[in-house]
Amino acid sequence: xxxxxxxxxxxxxxxxxxxxxxxxxxxxxxxxxxxxxxxxxxxxxxxxxxxxxxxxxxxxxxxxxxxxxxxxxxxxxxxxxxxxxxxxxxxxxxxxxxxxxxxxxxxxxxxxxxxxxxxxxxxxxxxxxxxxxxxxxxxxxxxxxxxxxxxxxxxxxxxxxxxxxxxxxxxxxxxxxxxx
Amino acid sequence: xxxxxxxxxxxxxxxxxxxxxxxxxxxxxxxxxxxxxxxxxxxxxxxxxxxxxxxxxxxxxxxxxxxxxxxxxxxxxxxxxxxxxxxxxxxxxxxxxxxxxxxxxxxxxxxxxxxxxxxxxxxxxxxxxxxxxxxxxxxxxxxxxxxxxxxxxxxxxxxxxxxxxxxxxxxxxxxxxxxxxxxxxxxxxxxxxxxxxxxxxxxxxxxxxxxxxxxxxxxxxxxxxxxxxxxxxxxxxxxxxxxxxxxxxxxxxxxxxxxxxxxxxxxxxxxxxxxxxxxxxxxxxxxxxxxxxxxxxxxxxxxxxxxxxxxxxxxxxxxxxxxxxxxxxxxxxxxxxxxxxxxxxxxxxxxxxxxxxxxxxxxxxxxxxxxxxxxxxxxxxxxxxxxxxxxxxxxxxxxxxxxxxxxxxxxxxxxxxxxxxxxxxxxxxxxxxxxxxxxxxxxxxxxxxxxxxxxxxxxxxxxxxxxxxxxxxxxxxxxxxxxxxxx
Numbered sequence: 048x049x050x051x052x053x054x055x056x057x058x059x060x061x062x063x064x065x066x067x068x069x070x071x072x073x074x075x076x077x078x079x080x081x082x083x084x085x086x087x088x089x090x091x092x093x094x095x096x097x098x099x100x101x102x103x104x105x106x107x108x109x110x111x112x113x114x115x116x117x118x119x120x121x122x123x124x125x126x127x128x129x130x131x132x133x134x135x136x137x138x139x140x141x142x143x144x145x146x147x148x149x150x151x152x153x154x155x156x157x158x159x160x161x162x163x164x165x166x167x168x169x170x171x172x173x174x175x176x177x178x179x180x181x182x183x184x185x186x187x188x189x190x191x192x193x194x195x196x197x198x199x200x201x202x203x204x205x206x207x208x209x210x211x212x213x214x215x216x217x218x219x220x221x222x223x224x225x226x227x
Numbered sequence: 228x229x230x231x232x233x234x235x236x237x238x239x240x241x242x243x244x245x246x247x248x249x250x251x252x253x254x255x256x257x258x259x260x261x262x263x264x265x266x267x268x269x270x271x272x273x274x275x276x277x278x279x280x281x282x283x284x285x286x287x288x289x290x291x292x293x294x295x296x297x298x299x300x301x302x303x304x305x306x307x308x309x310x311x312x313x314x315x316x317x318x319x320x321x322x323x324x325x326x327x328x329x330x331x332x333x334x335x336x337x338x339x340x341x342x343x344x345x346x347x348x349x350x351x352x353x354x355x356x357x358x359x360x361x362x363x364x365x366x367x368x369x370x371x372x373x374x375x376x377x378x379x380x381x382x383x384x385x386x387x388x389x390x391x392x393x394x395x396x397x398x399x400x401x402x403x404x405x406x407x408x409x410x411x412x413x414x415x416x417x418x419x420x421x422x423x424x425x426x427x428x429x430x431x432x433x434x435x436x437x438x439x440x441x442x443x444x445x446x447x448x449x450x451x452x453x454x455x456x457x458x459x460x461x462x463x464x465x466x467x468x469x470x471x472x473x474x475x476x477x478x479x480x481x482x483x484x485x486x487x488x489x490x491x492x493x494x495x496x497x498x499x500x501x502x503x504x505x506x507x508x509x510x511x512x513x514x515x516x517x518x519x520x521x522x523x524x525x526x527x528x529x530x531x532x533x534x535x536x537x538x539x540x541x542x543x544x545x546x547x548x549x550x551x552x553x554x555x556x557x558x559x560x561x562x563x564x565x566x567x568x569x570x571x572x573x574x575x576x577x578x579x580x581x582x583x584x585x586x587x588x589x590x591x592x593x594x595x596x597x598x599x600x601x602x603x604x605x606x607x608x609x610x611x612x613x614x615x616x617x618x619x620x621x622x623x624x625x626x627x628x629x630x631x632x633x634x635x636x637x638x639x640x641x642x643x644x645x646x647x648x649x650x651x652x653x654x655x656x657x658x659x660x661x662x663x664x665x666x667x668x669x670x671x672x673x674x675x676x677x678x679x680x681x682x683x684x685x686x687x688x689x690x691x692x693x694x695x696x697x698x699x700x701x702x703x704x705x706x707x708x709x710x711x712x713x714x
Contacts, residue, residue, distance in 0.1 A: 086398040086409070095404040116510045119405050126407040127294025128508040129376065149512055154529065155380035157512035159599060164629040165677040170515035171381075172530040173595050173634070173644045175672045183672030188534045209404035210380070214387025214394050 095121055096208040101136060101146070103201055109141035112160050112178065114149075120208045132210075134194065135160055135167070136203065137178065144203065147180050148192040148211045155212060158191065167191065188213070251438055255469025259445035261476035264338070266483035267331035268437070273484035274324045275430060277491070278362075279423070281317040289369070291415035293408040293507070296371035300503045315495035318370075321363055323491050325521050328359050333576055339564030340443035342452045346556035348436040351429050353552045358426050360521070365418035367519045371411055372503035377516030379406045388538045406509070441465060442476075446564035453561055515596065523590030524583050530595040594643035597633040601641040608638045615692060622689025625682045629674065637693075645671055652693045652700035659701075660687045 081088070089095065101115040115136045122130040135158075137145040147167075149157045156171035166183060167176040174185035181190040192211035197204050239245040288307060290299040303310035332352065335341060341349035364382075368375045379401070386400050387393040402409030444464055470476070505514060518526050532540055566573055598605070607623050615623070626632060634644035655663065664683055667673030678686065694700045 084399075086401070086403050087395045090394075090398055090404065114510075114512070119407070121404055123408045125292040125294045127292070128506065128510075129293045129407040129410075130405070131508065131510045132405065133510040133512055149509075150380060150384075153384070155384040156377055156516055157509070157514065159512060161602075161630050161633075163602075164631075164674070166630065166672055168597050168599065168630075168633065170596055170599055171377075171526075173597050175597075177672065177676075184667065184670045186530060186532075186534050186537065188537075210383065210397075210401070210406065212384045212387035212394075212397055214384075214389070214397065 090209070096206055098197070098204045098206055099208070101134070101203045101205060104138075104198065104203055107136050107138040107144070107203065109138050112137040112162065114160070115146075115203075117205070117207070132207070133157070134205065134207070135191075137180075144196050144198075145180060146194040146196045146203075146205045148194065150192060150211055152182070152187040152189045152191060152213060153185070155210070252473040253471045254438065254441070255465040256442050256472050256476050257444040257464050258468045258470050258475075260442050261470060261479065262445070263479055263483070264334060265442065265476070266480050267327055267334055269480035270484050270487050271324065271327045271331055272430065272434065274320055274327060274487065274491070275426065277488060278317060278320045278324060281313055281320060282419070282423075284313045285317055286419065291369070291411055293371065293411045296369070296411060297503055297506045300370065300372075304500060304503075311500050312495060314500035315498070316491060317366075318501040319491045319494040319498070321366055322494075322520070323487060325359055325363055327487065328356055332356060335443075337566040337569075337572060337576065338443060338446050339452070339566075339569070341556040341559075342562070342564060343454050343457055343556075343560045345436070345440055345443065346560060348433060348440065349556045350553060351433045351436070353549070355426065355429050355433060357549070358422050358429065361422050362418065362426070363519065363521055365414045365422065367522075368411070368414040369418055370501060370503050371507050373505040373507060373511070373514045374502070374516050374518070376406055376507040376509060377514065378518055379410060381516075381518075385541055389542060443564075446566070448563070448565040448567045450564065451562060452564060513599075515599065517590075517593070520587065520591075524586035527586040527590035527593075530593075596642070597630075597644050598642040599633060601632040602627050602630040605632060605640045607632070608640070611637060611693070616688070618685050619689045619692055622685035622687065625678070625686040626689060629677065629682075629686075631686075634671075648690065648693050650694055650698075652691045653695070653698055654701060655690075656701045656703045656706070657687055657691055658703055658706065660690050 097120045099117045099120060101117055106115070107113050113136050114133055116131050116133045119126075119130045119132050133149045135147040135149060137147070139145060147158075151158050151169040151171065151174050153169065153172055153174045156169050158167040158169045158174070158176065160167055165178040167178075167180075169175070169185070169187075172186050174187040175183040176187070176191050177183050179190075180193055182188075194205040194207045196206070235245075285303070288299060288303050288310065290296055300314070303314055305311070335349065335352065368379060383397045383400055383406070386396040389396055398404070400410075401407075402413045441461060444461060501519075505511060517523070529537070529541075563569055607627065612620065612623055632641040634642040636643055636647045637649060639647075651660070661683060663669075663671065664678065664686060665673060665675040667675075674683075691700055
């Protein structure tokens with residue numbers, strides 16, 4: 048036996064039930080969103096970048112540009128070789144250095160250094176850069192990304208840990224007046 | 228036989244699927260739609276199921292870990308019996324899937340099948356196309372080699388250009404600060420759980436609507452779609468000249484699906500699996516990354532857009548394209564269906580096909596990329612060096628050693644980034660050559676700081692020899708007068 052009053056009462060319970068589920072769902076959404084956003088929030092806390100040694104200074108002779116590699120500071124056991132990152136180190140005059148990301152400022156392909164013509168060239172869309180990293184030609188809108196560096200105990204250190212992209216250019220966007 | 232019948236009845240009493248299945252099989256379709264033009268949708272469904280099965284087979288061995296994915300692909304290719312074949316089937320299946328989905332979409336568009344009352348079917352189809360493209364891109368990432376690694380870098384660079392949210396989007400895409408283990412894991416989750424889940428749901432609804440609304444009738448010029456009368460007219464048509472879907476229409480679907488599966492298998496046997504290419508070690512920078520064939524047109528577009536227009540076009544054009552596809556059935560939900568009365572529709576398809584075809588072709592040849600080893604690997608042809616002075620030979624040496632050949636071709640060899648130089652002396656006077664070399668410009672770097680005056684002189688002397696035998700090199704008239712005055 049069901050009366051219309053009964054139905055509306057059951058209907059009310061069903062609505063309460065839905066509301067209850069909605070509240071639990073909303074409460075669960077908070078930790079889920081925080082879990083998903085973890086890669087972004089960790090950056091905010093500054094966990095990504097740190098000072099990394101590239102090796103002793105005599106690996107980088109004055110006036111030359113050499114490839115150096117480092118192990119990314121934030122690393123998981125299963126990252127394998129992807130955590131090894133390369134960068135170009137230019138020893139300007141024995142005292143001053145420039146450390147460039149290998150990633151082209153156009154779309155991130157690895158640029159190659161040609162010491163004969165003093166140019167960096169990108170194999171993807173043909174971006175070219177001068178030896179000081181400034182834009183020479185091609186589609187990039189800016190020069191190569193540059194890492195802040197310092198020299199400590201005869202070793203070259205750079206401030207890195209994040210892949211530079213046109214939207215956010217490695218650590219250099221923060222500026223680094225005390226470096227070097 | 229009687230036992231089979233009893234068993235069938237036992238199941239049907241519980242499942243109660245017999246009647247709906249019979250209704251689907253017997254539902255009438257317009258006689259003319261039992262056509263070879265109507266087989267692409269079912270073929271896409273077949274390949275989808277095929278990809279599902281081959282994908283699961285690959286997942287039995289594949290390791291979605293940045294440290295091990297590449298070597299697990301090597302194991303599949305070389306250790307596991309016929310592992311290479313399953314990889315090839317899945318890879319070629321993906322190419323066929325995209326091709327068939329696009330052909331299906333073009334056919335639906337040209338036959339006006341997106342019009343009332345099938346707007347929602349089209350809408351879901353647009354999403355199915357996007358999901359299929361998503362599967363192609365994420366699948367390319369799972370083939371975790373150099374191309375996958377740098378392709379992710381390109382994806383991240385594009386994402387980073389979104390105003391304000393860019394850097395956060397990059398982190399979400401990569402799952403961390405760099406392309407590494409977290410990146411591969413999330414692309415694995417997308418490729419294996421998220422997008423296939425969406426595909427199953429959307430494909431189910433898409434097919435359900437085709438069955439509920441009936442397959443689009445053969446478009447006849449002059450038969451106008453009107454919201455008020457269409458459904459009645461369609462039912463009259465199927466009542467008058469309809470044939471049961473099974474077997475009148477379905478046999479062509481089945482034959483074509485079989486043909487496609489056979490083609491995939493033949494491609495897999497004869498052409499083998501895709502990659503993997505070099506191992507995903509970012510410290511190996513001697514690489515020229517390239518996307519898979521279906522994304523080559525974007526790769527080509529990215530080299531031809533002017534730098535300033537690149538970011539807005541990259542971010543806005545895809546959105547506009549998707550929105551246009553989504554609103555199409557609401558904008559043009561009525562009217563003529565036949566492509567014979569829809570010249571603009573035909574033109575749109577032709578323009579799109581020619582543009583995508585041209586860009587893909589260019590993407591295969593990448594004339595904009597410097598040939599990174601031309602300076603050391605492709606010598607200047609001997610006839611360009613015969614009967615030349617020592618200074619001109621010296622210039623040819625500068626041409627090679629300063630990597631000019633990487634961007635400029637001689638006799639078809641070398642890069643095509645800059646103009647071919649076989650006739651450069653006809654175009655530019657000696658003074659203009661010096662200026663171009665030293666100052667660069669027009670997409671050429673300035674070599675002023677990298678060439679000594681002696682090298683520049685030698686190089687320009689060599690370039691002055693580059694003109695056809697019977698044609699005089701370009702000369703500055705005023706210069707000639709100045710020189711005569713000195714005498």
